[in-house]
Amino acid sequence: MSDRRVGPGLQEDVGIPTFDDRERALGAAPVVEPATPAEWVRENLFSSRFNTVITLVVGSLLGFFLYQISKFVFVTAEWAVVANNLRGFMVGPFPVEQIWRVWVSAYVVAVLGGLSAGASPNRITWTRRKRVVGVLVAIVATVLVVLLVDTMLVLTLTFGVVATAAAMLFVGRRQGGRLRRPLLVAWLLSFPAIMVLVVGFGGVSPRLWGGFFFNLVAATVGIFLSFPIGILLALGRRSSLPAVRSFSVVFIEIFRGVPLVAWLIFSKFVVGLLLPPQMNEPPDIIKALIVMTFFSAAYVAEIVRGGLQGIHEGQYEAARALGLSTTRMMAFVVLPQALRSTIPAMISHFISLYKDTALFVAIQVTDLLAAARRSAVGLQYFGRIKETLLFAGLLFWIVAFSMSRWSQRLETRLGVGIR
């Protein structure tokens, strides 16, 4: 225990140290070394009695879980159920001979994705920790792919997608900001283009879409189409015309207040009811997608509404003072700002929408989750539901997690978001 009185060398009545003394005492101060591992452990895990207890309890629980999980993954699990059903998981009942369309779409996305990542101004700072994690992830992913994929063709194609994306990353870096506009147009066109590719020219009807492919497509459709509809609804809700406003409010509240599952199950009925009888009835899956789009649009409307509410009065006043018409004001001043401030909430909603595509199981669509369930029911792999669910969960998780990380980076870059 240190001597707590005024220590030696500091006389009580000593005068104020002269300037020279102080100068000598300074000099190039050494930088404090980062704490040694032992110190860090003591600081963060065992700093107090309570802390120690927590560390021990959590630590043992963690150890138990890791043991059980490892035991399952490496010993008891029969991963053949995933490997042999891989195509079903990825594209469902999609006819084999048409799968090239899916591959082409994948390459298109890889190209655009790589270019965008390369051309984007925010660089990831590669700390040592990130490098280690990155390498580990790459190794694990490669091993998984190699273990699960059975044909050389698919294996090559899969690595081809990754290679293409990486190559495009470098091209994008070289080109830089020049690509921003053309890329935006390309992304917007890519979606209808892919639709045409998959459906048109003797392609595959939506009835046969399934697997993870379906989840991704449904999410994209939902996002693309619900965005403009949602904005319209938000504007409608603020309209001064009572008819328009009440319609918007009712629409939004009903769609938001009822669970998506209910909407999907009743979609066949509701859409069938409201369409003119002369029209050919669209396939059930299209009806469900329509209903899902409106569901999403209701949420988008509320997010946009929140964004519009956040715009200062001053903006409206300034715009009017400049002589802008209402439409111009909304289009050039208000909406851009409102939309920008809602980006985090918007992305979060889209991630939810993507997760909700798993609900199509309710209307007998064989998406990834349905495929996972189904493959554990047949005689051969009965009861192997944990393996298939873990695989399905992993696929879902990868996309959702990446989107949420991307959103966080976007937020810091734009400096918006909830403070």
Add this chain to the structure above:
Amino acid sequence: MTEQQGSGNGATHMIVADNVKKWFGQFQALHGISMRVGKAETVVIVGPSGSGKSTFIRTINRLERHDEGRIFVDGIELTDDIRNISQVRSEIGMVFQSFNLFPHLTVSDNITLAPRNVRHWPKKKADEKAMQLLERVGIPEQAQKYPGQLSGGQQQRVAIARALAMEPKIMLFDEPTSALDPEMIKEVLDVMEELAESGMTMIVVSHEIGFARHVADRVMLFDAGKLVEEAAPDKFFDSPEHERTKAFLSQIL
């Protein structure tokens, strides 16, 4: 184990800092500050922004932890295993640049919160003390209002009253008037002057030269984490010794 409480062992300085160094990551914010503040002394610290003034003053009540060197407050050393840091802190009052009043409590409750919960005063005694202090800082009529309803100058005066409610031996002021509109600065400085004259030991980080000249017993210049010069106000402002002091003064005077 016993702790030295108060000035019993003959230490005549309320605050002693010996070669205090502090780093934020790789950046060294304090380069070995040594200084002393005696009882009832008022020390004003001036200097350019980023010079470490705020960081230093916050090491005194351990809102920041110093990495090297020693700090003694009323004879008690501030170390890592100091057991009753809360008790030490209740002897030191702090006033912040952004007031930091508790928005969910009335002015009076802001002031009585610490006495009631740290010193376990009865409500009546605490409320009376609060009214006394509000009188002292000149705004007794605001007692039941909420901080959001007060002007900046009034809020800062409430903050001073709140700090005084714990009957501290030392008061620390971290740029108390920097966030105020010009017309409200004077009312706060007047309170601080009265406090200094009543015998409080004070360290004030401030840009208010008039206050420093008028009220301080000593003025110190901090620059780039070093204590460059210290002297009585007249000497400091009229005949500074060091080049950097002259440069700084020429910029602000």
Add this chain to the structure above:
Amino acid sequence: MLRVLAQILFVVAVFLVLRELFLNAGFNLGQRNEDLSFDFMRTRAGFGIKEHIIAYSPNQSFVRAFLVAATNSMFVAAVGIALTTILGIIIGVARLSPNWLLRKMAQVYVEIVRNVPLLVQVIFWYSGVILTIPRIQDSLSLFGIAFVSNRGAAVPGIEGGADFNVWFLFALAGIIAAAAVRRYRTKLHDETGQPHYRFLFGTATFLVVAAAGYLLLGDPFSIRVPEQEVRGYAGGLQFSPEFAGILIALVLYTAAFIGEIVRGSILAVEKGQKEAAEALGLRPGQQLRLVVLPQAMRVAIPPINNQYLNLWKNTSLAFAIAFPDLINITTTMINQGGAELQIFSLVVLTYLGVSLLISLVMNIVNRTVALRGAKL
């Protein structure tokens, strides 16, 4: 001028679209010979429901079946909301803990649970965990008084005796007495500054009165320990695997979101507030209780309300595991007797209605927190 014209055109367009939709609906319904009355609701249901909070038999009407379904869903939601709030607060605080291990584990938990579709988690807990627990003959037992198997779980339950209602009055009296003691202790604290410990005193008072009532009345209720039988359990409180499945998944999923909200709301409180409290000499527990949490709560309540609404709507995911919730039963009803439009509107009304109820309650809580925070 152009603006007025544009607005008129817009209104006309909306009107035409709506009219078209209505006409279509009318025509299509006519085509199917649908009668739009609710009479069918009185007919005999004719199907069984595996579990129900309120009494039911297949001889009862569709109305009854609907009510059973609705109350089933509401029960799951009520229990779920209670449990997920507790877990969510724990996770939120754990995310901010100075203990690195706890912090990281909470973070990993949140990142995993938030990014996997809830339906995957529901099916996982049900098929992957609960159904794989041992069969009834090999039930896991907890000290012989609670059992778990793939038929469900059974824990000791309360069985009311003859004077149970009277004892309830004692319990009520106990609550009133506890409130009085609480006020007395607060007054004492105000006058002398002693810590009030009013929660402890209040709880102790309630327990004393309740126990007194129990002794005086001589066994007004008993605790019935379940017994394991061949095909199920007898006695005690029983939970089906379906109920457990949907409940666990809902609670774990929503708790991750609530944890983030709690964490965010605590972080949202300005750093300066905590520093001012610290500088005044308040200990960390006091800083949290008196300064940080009151401010954090006010920020947290609207988003938590949202999560409760989500949980309520997500009870519909029970369809995937054959739990008799609103969606499941109404689908059965439609298969039996048609009348989709009527049943659909009932479904819409029920979901909207309960959502409104939850929001109303949370609104009251919000206002109370705001006021009480102001009066501390």
